[in-house]
Amino acid sequence: MMSTYYAGLLADIGILLIGTLSVYVILATGQLSLGNAGFMGIGSYIASFLTVEWHWPLTVALVISALAASMIGIIVGFPALRLKGIYLAIATLGFGEMVRSFFLNFDRMGGSSGYHGMQHISLAYIWLWAAGIFLIVTILERSQLWLELRAVHDDETAAGLVGLNTTHIKVGAFGFGAAIAAIAGGLFAHHYVYIEPGNFGFERSIDFVLAVILGGSTVGAGAVVGAGLLILLPEWLRFLADWRLAAFGVLLILVLLLRRQGILDRPLLAKLTFRSGAW
Amino acid sequence: MVTAAKNGAALTLSGVHKNFGGIRALSDVSITVPEGRIVGVIGPNGAGKTTLFNVITGAFHADSGSIVTAEQIITRWPPHRIARAGIARTFQNIRLFSSMTVWEHLLVAQPRQGASLRNLMPIRWANPEAARRAEDALSFFGLEPYRTAIARTLPYGIQRKVEMARALTSDPKLLLLDEPVAGMNYDEAEDLRALLVGLNQRGLSILLIEHDMTFVMSLCHEIYVLDFGAVIAEGSPNKVRNDPVVLDAYLGAEGAC
Numbered sequence: 001m002m003s004t005y006y007a008g009l010l011a012d013i014g015i016l017l018i019g020t021l022s023v024y025v026i027l028a029t030g031q032l033s034l035g036n037a038g039f040m041g042i043g044s045y046i047a048s049f050l051t052v053e054w055h056w057p058l059t060v061a062l063v064i065s066a067l068a069a070s071m072i073g074i075i076v077g078f079p080a081l082r083l084k085g086i087y088l089a090i091a092t093l094g095f096g097e098m099v100r101s102f103f104l105n106f107d108r109m110g111g112s113s114g115y116h117g118m119q120h121i122s123l124a125y126i127w128l129w130a131a132g133i134f135l136i137v138t139i140l141e142r143s144q145l146w147l148e149l150r151a152v153h154d155d156e157t158a159a160g161l162v163g164l165n166t167t168h169i170k171v172g173a174f175g176f177g178a179a180i181a182a183i184a185g186g187l188f189a190h191h192y193v194y195i196e197p198g199n200f201g202f203e204r205s206i207d208f209v210l211a212v213i214l215g216g217s218t219v220g221a222g223a224v225v226g227a228g229l230l231i232l233l234p235e236w237l238r239f240l241a242d243w244r245l246a247a248f249g250v251l252l253i254l255v256l257l258l259r260r261q262g263i264l265d266r267p268l269l270a271k272l273t274f275r276s277g278a279w
Numbered sequence: 280m281v282t283a284a285k286n287g288a289a290l291t292l293s294g295v296h297k298n299f300g301g302i303r304a305l306s307d308v309s310i311t312v313p314e315g316r317i318v319g320v321i322g323p324n325g326a327g328k329t330t331l332f333n334v335i336t337g338a339f340h341a342d343s344g345s346i347v348t349a350e351q352i353i354t355r356w357p358p359h360r361i362a363r364a365g366i367a368r369t370f371q372n373i374r375l376f377s378s379m380t381v382w383e384h385l386l387v388a389q390p391r392q393g394a395s396l397r398n399l400m401p402i403r404w405a406n407p408e409a410a411r412r413a414e415d416a417l418s419f420f421g422l423e424p425y426r427t428a429i430a431r432t433l434p435y436g437i438q439r440k441v442e443m444a445r446a447l448t449s450d451p452k453l454l455l456l457d458e459p460v461a462g463m464n465y466d467e468a469e470d471l472r473a474l475l476v477g478l479n480q481r482g483l484s485i486l487l488i489e490h491d492m493t494f495v496m497s498l499c500h501e502i503y504v505l506d507f508g509a510v511i512a513e514g515s516p517n518k519v520r521n522d523p524v525v526l527d528a529y530l531g532a533e534g535a536c
Contacts, residue, residue: 142401144409147379147387154376161336162388163362163449218378266378 007123014130015188017227020211022181024223029173030153034205035092036181038099041200042069043182044189052117062186066179073178077171096205103197114196121190137220216262219269289314289453289484295344304330306508317485319495322505328488332455336368337361367451369442371458375430382426384441385413388449420444436467456487460494
């Protein structure tokens with residue numbers, strides 16, 4: 001029997017992995033979103049409302065919340081088309097904070113005092129979703145669609161001129177990323193059985209981005225490495241007591257200095273999986 | 280009202296104007312690329328040649344005038360629709376996708392069958408047809424040794440080939456080439472010429488911008504001369520070569536450098 005300590009860590013990794021993948025698919029088009037905690041919050045509140053107030057099965061509630069968040073993601077994606085790089089990042093940050101303060105004032109679901117009443121879910125259920133979403137992303141990475149995402153990431157103008165609809169691709173990536181983030185939110189709510197707006201603040205969006213950058217932003221498998229390290233490293237560094245977060249920061253800087261593309265990249269992944277790279 | 284005339288032209292520009300601020304980049308430009316022909320555009324630096332390509336491919340829209348393919352009026356279309364209508368291009372400064380291997384370049388531009396579930400599945404498995412076409416392009420251009428190399432890390436001449444191969448995998452009816460022999464030595468240019476003649480014989484229409492006069496004169500059926508954004512001469516290579524206006528504006532200027 002696994003100790004509750006490790007079960008808790010594994011649940012955190014599973015949820016963080018899903019959140020990390022939500023940033024990854026948007027970043028695959030070259031758009032950096034610092035607002036995915038906002039989509040996570042939307043998913044979290046919608047799924048909780050559906051299971052607690054309307055007694056819907058959680059799986060259905062998760063799918064509905066993902067669809068709703070995806071629609072909001074598409075709406076956010078359109079204005080985001082006019083922004084690039086740091087400006088886009090700041091705008092999505094603004095979106096995330098907007099969502100957080102919306103729920104802060106949303107008294108119907110507890111406002112600042114939070115919301116509860118959700119049924120606790122098993123670790124296996126969380127990982128079923130995490131593995132399923134990871135599998136979908138892994139399959140997509142070998143598809144024509146993913147090549148198109150990468151083309152937009154590499155050179156948007158050239159992508160348009162070889163026949164790719166860059167607007168659809170960029171906005172679609174936002175919608176897909178938002179849906180994934182919402183699933184992370186719904187699982188979070190039913191794992192901790194209590195949510196408050198502060199759960200979905202700026203820091204969580206940063207966690208997602210950190211995990212992508214650390215693990216490797218060019219392959220989905222990087223999200224697994226990044227999410228795992230982001231949760232486990234601070235635990236492994238406990239012997240450093242109060243210094244552990246500082247040590248974590250040093251490690252992060254070292255990784256970025258030595259491997260700007262993150263720990264995993266396409267050539268390394270191909271080597272690890274014994275593929276020639278000619279897929 | 281302009282209609283898409285069935286005049287046997289792969290591309291017709293009529294009275295195209297384009298200004299940038301106060302600068303007149305294109306002024307009343309009318310150019311026809313008859314189907315199955317190779318047409319060249321020459322002119323001094325800054326004459327508006329690349330702007331012409333940008334306007335045709337939808338990177339910018341013309342301020343006035345019309346651009347028509349054999350079937351459609353494409354004047355105000357976005358770039359991806361123009362590309363899908365059968366117009367492919369290469370760039371003066373090669374523009375390859377920085378993260379992609381040669382093999383991936385040959386897949387990314389292939390014509391799509393609309394919003395199909397196949398586009399979401401692994402290509403090799405869901406779309407062997409696309410993989411086969413990429414394979415064909417790979418061997419046609421002799422790029423097999425570079426299949427898994429990141430295209431941007433390859434020698435310049437190979438990158439040019441990859442870019443052209445990418446353009447051709449979209450199955451275009453008209454190919455726009457922006458200074459295709461720039462930076463090539465004589466042998467490479469000769470290879471390219473033979474390649475273009477071969478493609479042309481298979482029915483591909485070509486519009487090319489080029490500084491290398493020997494290359495243009497020996498390859499093109501018709502030539503347009505641009506100067507300060509306007510067409511100052513047009514006709515067969517022989518006619519253009521001996522046109523006093525051209526000698527004065529272009530060849531004369533070049534001889535002076």
